[in-house]
Amino acid sequence: MLKEFGDGGATLEDVRFDERGLVPVVTQDARSGEVLMLAWANLEALSRTLESGLGTYFSRSRNALWVKGQTSGHTQKVRSVALDCDGDALLYRVEQQGAACHTGERSCFHNPLRAEEELPRLGLTLERVHDTILERL
């Protein structure tokens, strides 16, 4: 179970679910900072995420709770959950096993719509070198 915050932290009661009982969740790789996916949670999905430490969502298409990676093995160990300033969006920071996207891509945001040249990201490069070294040990 993830640790509760004391003073200064948000609580489950602060989460403002929409008229469908859902809140959007941004899921980010805790180490590289890469944005992996955007999904949705209801109160049960969020509660189970906090209890189990596994990224859990609500599938709008299947209308059912969804533990990410339960069938694919591509689970998410959740390191932290944060609520945004107006209480209607969540950020899960996770250790992602394998690919987050069902297409096999690491992130679901792999379709560029438009871009200028990319900014150099020394940090991301460094994290990836680090991860590659760990994988090859």
Place this chain on the structure above:
Amino acid sequence: MLKEFGDGGATLEDVRFDERGLVPVVTQDARSGEVLMLAWANLEALSRTLESGLGTYFSRSRNALWVKGQTSGHTQKVRSVALDCDGDALLYRVEQQGAACHTGERSCFHNPLRAEEELPRLGLTLERVHDTILERL
């Protein structure tokens, strides 16, 4: 104007707006990787973002187009826009002027709900050192 992608890139026609004509947008700091905010765009907000290169959204509370930073000066120069695998979420990667959050915090996700110890993020630390040096030049 942001450059269009040729083969392999997504187009405006690929974006699946919801029944309100909206799509959630995750906004990320292009250099540090920090997730800054979650907001919404309609077709006009997205089109203006692509044309102007300034982060533009649709405010659900004010029911109006919203150029981020138009009043506060905390604008966002958009470096890239990506669409997720099922076409119903966007990622803006931006250079954020000042704070993204109206509270003055850099990110809107500053309310921790639960957390284990944070993973060390060497990359993020390095980017922040780099930014601080630039600011002090």
